[in-house]
Amino acid sequence: MERSLVAFDQNFSGAVGDFPVLLRRKGLLAPAAENPVPQAGTPQKIWQPTEATTILAFKFSGGVLVAGDRRATAGNTVVYDRADKVLEIDRHSIMAIAGVPATAWEMARVLEHSFQYFRRTQLQEMSVDGKVRALSKLLRDNFGFVMQGVGVVVPIFATYDSHPKPEARLYFYDAMGAQFEATDYAATGSGSPAVRGILFYENNWGAKPLQELGEDEAVSIALRALDTAAQSDTATGGVDRGGKIYPLIKIVSRDGITTLPESKIAAVFKETVA
Amino acid sequence: MIEEPYRWVEAIANRREYIEAQLAPGSPIAALGYRDGILFLTVSQTRQKIFEVYDRIAMGAIGHPGDIERLRMAAIELASTEGFTRAAADVSLRRLVHYSLSPVMKNAFEQVYGAPYLARMLFAEVGERPEEDLFLRVEYDGEIATNGATYAQARQDFAALSGTQQSREQMEALLATEHAQDANLETVVNSALDAWSIGHMTLQTDDAKEPPERAAVRKHREEQLTNAGIEAALLERDASRAIRYRSLSDKELRPLIRD
Numbered sequence: 001m002e003r004s005l006v007a008f009d010q011n012f013s014g015a016v017g018d019f020p021v022l023l024r025r026k027g028l029l030a031p032a033a034e035n036p037v038p039q040a041g042t043p044q045k046i047w048q049p050t051e052a053t054t055i056l057a058f059k060f061s062g063g064v065l066v067a068g069d070r071r072a073t074a075g076n077t078v079v080y081d082r083a084d085k086v087l088e089i090d091r092h093s094i095m096a097i098a099g100v101p102a103t104a105w106e107m108a109r110v111l112e113h114s115f116q117y118f119r120r121t122q123l124q125e126m127s128v129d130g131k132v133r134a135l136s137k138l139l140r141d142n143f144g145f146v147m148q149g150v151g152v153v154v155p156i157f158a159t160y161d162s163h164p165k166p167e168a169r170l171y172f173y174d175a176m177g178a179q180f181e182a183t184d185y186a187a188t189g190s191g192s193p194a195v196r197g198i199l200f201y202e203n204n205w206g207a208k209p210l211q212e213l214g215e216d217e218a219v220s221i222a223l224r225a226l227d228t229a230a231q232s233d234t235a236t237g238g239v240d241r242g243g244k245i246y247p248l249i250k251i252v253s254r255d256g257i258t259t260l261p262e263s264k265i266a267a268v269f270k271e272t273v274a
Numbered sequence: 275m276i277e278e279p280y281r282w283v284e285a286i287a288n289r290r291e292y293i294e295a296q297l298a299p300g301s302p303i304a305a306l307g308y309r310d311g312i313l314f315l316t317v318s319q320t321r322q323k324i325f326e327v328y329d330r331i332a333m334g335a336i337g338h339p340g341d342i343e344r345l346r347m348a349a350i351e352l353a354s355t356e357g358f359t360r361a362a363a364d365v366s367l368r369r370l371v372h373y374s375l376s377p378v379m380k381n382a383f384e385q386v387y388g389a390p391y392l393a394r395m396l397f398a399e400v401g402e403r404p405e406e407d408l409f410l411r412v413e414y415d416g417e418i419a420t421n422g423a424t425y426a427q428a429r430q431d432f433a434a435l436s437g438t439q440q441s442r443e444q445m446e447a448l449l450a451t452e453h454a455q456d457a458n459l460e461t462v463v464n465s466a467l468d469a470w471s472i473g474h475m476t477l478q479t480d481d482a483k484e485p486p487e488r489a490a491v492r493k494h495r496e497e498q499l500t501n502a503g504i505e506a507a508l509l510e511r512d513a514s515r516a517i518r519y520r521s522l523s524d525k526e527l528r529p530l531i532r533d
Contacts, residue, residue, distance in 0.1 A: 019354065023355065028359055109358065113358045116354070117354050119326075120326050120328075120350045121347060121350055123322070123325075
């Protein structure tokens with residue numbers, strides 16, 4: 001008899017509210033990768049995964065701005081020039097990804113469902129600390145793949161916390177799952193050294209600190225930073241002037257997430273960057 | 275002795291009687307499809323009875339809290355894993371109930387040495403248009419009733435759940451005359467409260483053949499609302515958001531009540 005994917009299960013895990021555990025029990029999510037034992041000799045890299053770079057986020061007067069260029073590469077090849085690296089997880093949370101999109105999109109999907117699953121089963125919203133930790137756990141479970149040279153993901157997580165006091169929160173991670181809360185800005189991916197340089201400069205010696213910028217000024221700095229990164233890093237797309245492809249920019253605020261329309265980004269670009 | 279077929283039938287009948295008695299005091303729940311979505315409404319003194327299941331699916335239940343909780347968790351698990359592996363649009367209430375919940379409840383009911391589920395549930399799934407709204411009532415023995423058109427019955431855009439069959443039928447009779455699917459929120463909140471009141475009144479009178487007088491229903495409603503809260507939730511038809519479930523507070527609903 002053929003068994004359906006959806007079969008009634010008497011061992012309810014709902015009391016725990018942990019969605020990845022449920023998926024693993026049902027065989028719908030790969031088990032946490034084993035950390036490989038180091039072997040003698042030089043490992044041969046025979047296959048290069050598609051990777052996505054560069055992402056940045058900083059706090060400004062209207063919340064947190066999260067931006068990502070659109071390029072996905074595999075080695076020297078540009079695979080895609082309209083990749084979406086800034087992903088909405090729930091009404092107030094954004095995960096931006098640098099690294100292997102196959103793994104990152106799966107993580108985003110697990111995360112999105114985890115938050116909803118928790119709210120539905122436990123009848124309350126997951127806390128910001130819980131959400132930040134959930135992503136950390138997914139990264140830790142993936143670390144075995146990172147060690148094997150495939151599946152590295154280095155995300156940024158931006159959200160809006162209403163408890164105890166309403167404020168935007170910004171985190172970045174390393175590939176092993178350590179979470180770092182950023183006070184002002186964060187950038188990851190291959191183009192991030194240039195981006196971090198610009199954001200540090202702007203925050204300390206620019207016209208005003210990042211946290212005091214208006215929306216247009218913030219967008220302008222994000223575009224300049226990504227374009228600068230693209231100058232020296234082939235894996236970063238920056239702004240494609242010929243193809244009119246702009247970075248993806250989203251803003252997290254008290255009211256939720258806004259995706260800036262391309263026309264608005266194009267206007268700021270034309271006025272202050274081009 | 276249960277091995278004998280006659281004994282088995284008798285055991286099942288006893289069990290049915292026992293469960294019906296347990297469910298009988300359950301406060302009614304009404305679900306009404308309207309222009310902008312589906313409204314779930316009940317009046318309750320104690321625990322929560324209306325829940326979110328998935329993006330477009332909600333449920334209301336009466337019965338034992340432990341059993342309701344187990345079935346609720348199961349429904350959420352099934353819908354969430356389906357939505358994760360495929361897409362939210364592929365999560366189907368019809369399949370969830372017919373294929374997964376009903377057989378398990380039937381099985382538990384008929385295993386006379388095991389415990390049955392002491393629960394009666396009402397599920398609804400909001401569609402793109404009111405004609406696509408789906409309501410399913412699932413009984414403790416796995417029996418399913420739907421709002422869909424059959425040879426015997428025209429399609430209904432409402433459903434009711436109550437402790438007794440008589441109470442439920444009174445609610446359905448009222449909604450069949452009072453409710454129209456192009457109504458607005460204010461109108462459906464009042465229709466739902468009327469349906470709840472008539473259902474609740476019927477639970478308290480043992481053998482009333484005639485429906486209670488309209489004035490008596492209003493009076494009952496007023497009395498009940500002074501010392502109990504309205505619990506309600508919406509499944510919104512607005513397609514711009516993935517998650518359609520929104521609970522409504524008592525405070526939001528009180529100003530909508532008309533005399």
